[in-house]
Amino acid sequence: MQKKDIGLAVLVLTVGAVVAFINPRFLSPINLANTANLVGLFGLFSVAEAFVIVTAGIELSIGSVIALLGVIFVDLIVVRDVPWPIAMVIVLVLGAIIGSIHGWLITKLKLQPFVVTLCGLLIYRGIARFYTADGTAGFSFGDDFPVLEWLVSGRSAGVPHSIVAFGVIAVISWFVLHRTVFGRHLFAVGKNAEAARYAGINTTRVIVLAYVICAVLTAISAIFFAMYTRSIHPASHGSFYELYGIAAAVLGGFSLRGGEGSVIGVVLGVILLQILQNLVNLLGIPSSLNFAVMGSVILIGVIADTQVSRYRTSRRQAKTLEKLVPDSQPAH
Amino acid sequence: MTPAANQHISMDLNAITKVYPGVLALNDVDLSISGGEVVGLIGENGAGKSTLMKVLGGAVSPEAGSIWIDGKEFSELTPSEATRHGIAFVHQELNPFTNLDVAGNILLGREKTSGPFGRMDRKSMAKEVEPILEMLGTRFGAKDSVADLSLADQQLLEIARALSMNARLVILDEPTSSLTLSETNRLLAVIEDLKTQGVAILFISHRLSEIEQIADRVVVLRDGTNAGDLTKENIEKDRMVRMMIGRDVSQFYEKTDHTAKAPILEVMGVTTKTYPKAMVNLTLRAGEVLGLAGLVGAGRTELALAIFGTDARLSGKVLLNDEFLPPDSVAGSIKAGLCLVPENRKEQGLFLDFAISENISLPGLKRLSRGLFVDRAAEMELSESSQKQLAIKTASLTRAVAELSGGNQQKVVLAKWLAMNPKVLIFDEPTRGIDVGSKAEIYRLMQTLADKGVGILVISSDMEEVIGISDRVAVMRNGEVTGILGAQDVSEEAILRLAVD
Ligand SMILES: Nc1ncnc2c1ncn2[C@@H]1O[C@H](COP(=O)(O)OP(=O)(O)OP(=O)(O)O)[C@@H](O)[C@H]1O
Numbered sequence: 001m002q003k004k005d006i007g008l009a010v011l012v013l014t015v016g017a018v019v020a021f022i023n024p025r026f027l028s029p030i031n032l033a034n035t036a037n038l039v040g041l042f043g044l045f046s047v048a049e050a051f052v053i054v055t056a057g058i059e060l061s062i063g064s065v066i067a068l069l070g071v072i073f074v075d076l077i078v079v080r081d082v083p084w085p086i087a088m089v090i091v092l093v094l095g096a097i098i099g100s101i102h103g104w105l106i107t108k109l110k111l112q113p114f115v116v117t118l119c120g121l122l123i124y125r126g127i128a129r130f131y132t133a134d135g136t137a138g139f140s141f142g143d144d145f146p147v148l149e150w151l152v153s154g155r156s157a158g159v160p161h162s163i164v165a166f167g168v169i170a171v172i173s174w175f176v177l178h179r180t181v182f183g184r185h186l187f188a189v190g191k192n193a194e195a196a197r198y199a200g201i202n203t204t205r206v207i208v209l210a211y212v213i214c215a216v217l218t219a220i221s222a223i224f225f226a227m228y229t230r231s232i233h234p235a236s237h238g239s240f241y242e243l244y245g246i247a248a249a250v251l252g253g254f255s256l257r258g259g260e261g262s263v264i265g266v267v268l269g270v271i272l273l274q275i276l277q278n279l280v281n282l283l284g285i286p287s288s289l290n291f292a293v294m295g296s297v298i299l300i301g302v303i304a305d306t307q308v309s310r311y312r313t314s315r316r317q318a319k320t321l322e323k324l325v326p327d328s329q330p331a332h
Numbered sequence: 333m334t335p336a337a338n339q340h341i342s343m344d345l346n347a348i349t350k351v352y353p354g355v356l357a358l359n360d361v362d363l364s365i366s367g368g369e370v371v372g373l374i375g376e377n378g379a380g381k382s383t384l385m386k387v388l389g390g391a392v393s394p395e396a397g398s399i400w401i402d403g404k405e406f407s408e409l410t411p412s413e414a415t416r417h418g419i420a421f422v423h424q425e426l427n428p429f430t431n432l433d434v435a436g437n438i439l440l441g442r443e444k445t446s447g448p449f450g451r452m453d454r455k456s457m458a459k460e461v462e463p464i465l466e467m468l469g470t471r472f473g474a475k476d477s478v479a480d481l482s483l484a485d486q487q488l489l490e491i492a493r494a495l496s497m498n499a500r501l502v503i504l505d506e507p508t509s510s511l512t513l514s515e516t517n518r519l520l521a522v523i524e525d526l527k528t529q530g531v532a533i534l535f536i537s538h539r540l541s542e543i544e545q546i547a548d549r550v551v552v553l554r555d556g557t558n559a560g561d562l563t564k565e566n567i568e569k570d571r572m573v574r575m576m577i578g579r580d581v582s583q584f585y586e587k588t589d590h591t592a593k594a595p596i597l598e599v600m601g602v603t604t605k606t607y608p609k610a611m612v613n614l615t616l617r618a619g620e621v622l623g624l625a626g627l628v629g630a631g632r633t634e635l636a637l638a639i640f641g642t643d644a645r646l647s648g649k650v651l652l653n654d655e656f657l658p659p660d661s662v663a664g665s666i667k668a669g670l671c672l673v674p675e676n677r678k679e680q681g682l683f684l685d686f687a688i689s690e691n692i693s694l695p696g697l698k699r700l701s702r703g704l705f706v707d708r709a710a711e712m713e714l715s716e717s718s719q720k721q722l723a724i725k726t727a728s729l730t731r732a733v734a735e736l737s738g739g740n741q742q743k744v745v746l747a748k749w750l751a752m753n754p755k756v757l758i759f760d761e762p763t764r765g766i767d768v769g770s771k772a773e774i775y776r777l778m779q780t781l782a783d784k785g786v787g788i789l790v791i792s793s794d795m796e797e798v799i800g801i802s803d804r805v806a807v808m809r810n811g812e813v814t815g816i817l818g819a820q821d822v823s824e825e826a827i828l829r830l831a832v833d
């Protein structure tokens with residue numbers, strides 16, 4: 001665990017303790033399970049976003065992809081009677097295709113990630129609304145998918161399956177990003193693409209794979225959200241989720257310049273954002289202030305981070321001075 | 333209070349101490365200089381030369397000590413104070429603004445405007461810059477784009493910027509590291525000229541012959557402390573080396589006779605984007621050091637990149653050990669046993685924020701892995717043996733490469749390719765910014781590799797170096813190989829004859 005992550009963990013615990021102190025209901029099993037469920041749901045696409053940010057890219061179409069793939073998934077199993085495991089595979093494949101298109105546009109046509117995925121944001125949302133004729137995609141009374149529902153929105157021993165899925169994916173992502181050769185290549189490409197090329201890394205492949213991984217994780221998240229909300233208004237379903245994901249990644253120490261960050265950080269970032277959400281609800285803060293609270297906390301977190309690292313450097317400096325020149329007293 | 337521009341500067345650095353986390357970069361260092369004097373500052377890589385200059389320029393604030401300028405004491409300077417006192421810099425690490433033209437870079441922050449809306453007056457900016465470029469004899473003009481300039485040109489650009497400020501003290505941190513002989517000589521002449529005008533010059537260089545030529549006094553740093561001064565009559569190469577590293581460097585250019593073996597790398601009719609009409613044929617034998625000489629811009633780097641595969645070649649084939657290299661795959665070249673130490677270490681060679689060990693292990697990461705996972709113990713082991721082999725000076729291998737001195741950064745680049753056990757190694761300006769002791773080590777390393785049968789291709793603008801280490805020297809001009817000189821025929825004149833039209 002990096003020092004940054006420890007700082008964030010302390011922040012999460014502190015905010016959690018404050019909320020619990022003010023309103024003990026925070027720690028009630030129902031509230032904890034609900035919060036955990038939301039952490040799982042939002043965590044999936046936040047980790048997805050991290051894979052792209054680490055390559056110095058950005059993915060802005062996450063919310064729209066969640067809407068589009070969600071609509072398609074519901075349509076497939078409810079209207080077209082496609083067996084749900086097959087529908088799931090179709091949705092994941094669609095995610096992979098979307099990711100490869102983004103990757104291809106960015107690496108082969110050299111378009112900027114921001115532009116490509118901004119267009120994606122508009123296009124997928126538009127298609128989703130067209131697909132349902134701006135109506136709502138949902139389950140009608142009597143539609144029953146007991147296995148699917150148990151799997152995706154069920155609980156085992158009170159633990160929501162969404163957070164189990166998130167946990168599994170977070171652990172795998174941690175290994176991929178921080179322990180594998182591919183992960184090292186992701187960081188290298190994000191930090192200095194030219195030097196990566198000179199070192200024999202196939203930068204195109206690495207970047208395309210990052211967008212594919214991101215989109216497939218987003219597709220998984222789309223299924224979870226579809227089953228969670230059970231009815232999808234394509235005009236608003238998943239709106240701003242990409243910004244939420246970016247916020248979690250940045251809180252977790254990812255730099256938008258690429259080549260920096262840790263999965264533990266994103267996980268903590270997601271948890272922090274959900275606790276804040278909870279805080280707004282439990283403390284009776286007007287929910288219109290929701291975004292304002294979140295924004296302020298992110299800003300404070302990022303400022304604190306830069307200040308702490310500056311302080312740490314100066315302390316290391318002082319220690320060195322002490323060790324090397326025992327009798328010296330800095331003049332200023 | 334702006335000092336009169338024509339008043340000669342008198343500057344004293346007094347007991348300066350600067351600490352970085354883990355390193356004492358400067359310890360009680362003194363240095364003084366006044367107008368009309370050229371002071372050479374020398375020392376090994378990591379001795380603290382650049383740090384001392386950064387203290388003067390206000391880029392770094394010292395923990396202790398004082399700076400006296402014209403009899404006024406400062407505990408630290410800000411960059412704008414330094415400029416106000418007439419101190420100008422040529423930095424070791426070049427950072428031009430590639431989105432501006434040459435004049436825009438040189439006059440950055442001092443742009444000329446015209447009209448009521450402060451429109452940039454490009455014409456008068458160009459007019460102001462042109463005489464300086466002429467004085468330096470640059471290949472580029474005031475309105476040229478900076479994005480296309482070679483490293484040498486960028487260095488000249490940086491020098492032109494310092495000269496354009498009409499400074500009273502000009503600090504040059506390894507200004508000649510990528511310049512050719514003629515460019516260097518022109519720069520030295522400009523320095524002489526400035527000196528007679530009463531400008532103080534602080535000149536940092538690892539090329540000791542330049543110091544011999546130009547310096548009135550030499551200040552030596554070793555491990556962040558003053559290791560002594562030399563007055564004009566005592567400035568002499570061996571003496572400087574001894575003061576810098578505390579011992580003699582014997583046999584600077586060691587050349588073992590490499591009995592010619594079979595060809596290992598054959599370049600057949602390769603053309604590059606820069607010179608689409610010039611076909612290059614070249615043969616490198618196993619265990620041979622082949623120098624590639626020529627003026628900057630002769631197409632040597634372009635050729636090397638086309639062989640290596642970072643730039644796709646337009647036509648032609650490259651044969652390594654009877655195996656054709658793919659035309660545009662670096663990974664393929666590395667796999668076949670061809671590695672390249674690039675010209676620009678900061679952009680092409682290193683990940684500055686990554687740990688030293690991570691930099692060294694990167695190209696060979698697949699071999700250092702178990703399954704998909706990086707074997708971090710093996711990675712550390714590899715870096716430790718590289719550190720020993722190349723004497724990389726650092727407190728810890730987990731430190732970011734950015735914290736190393738320039739020369740030690742170059743060693744990290746070397747280390748990462750040596751770890752790949754290449755069959756052919758291309759060096760593009762391998763000793764730029766490297767101190768004499770380390771240079772000798774790198775030469776020795778090349779010879780050892782050659783003895784083991786590795787084919788070595790060295791691009792270098794340092795004549796002395798090319799002649800000293802190569803078994804044969806190929807000379808290029810306008811993208812073509814104009815001649816190949818054997819060990820008996822090689823000389824500076826012979827190379828120049830082939831290099832210049
Ligand atoms: N930003 C930094 N953070 C930590 N340590 C640093 C930093 N910059 C320099 N150092 C350390 O300070 C010491 C002096 O470095 P400096 O760059 O001044 O050396 P130098 O004499 O200019 O060497 P070279 O000839 O290689 O350019 C080195 O040990 C270097 O590792």
Ligand SMILES: [Mg+2]
Pocket residue numbers: 381382383424505737738
């Ligand atoms: Mg230096």
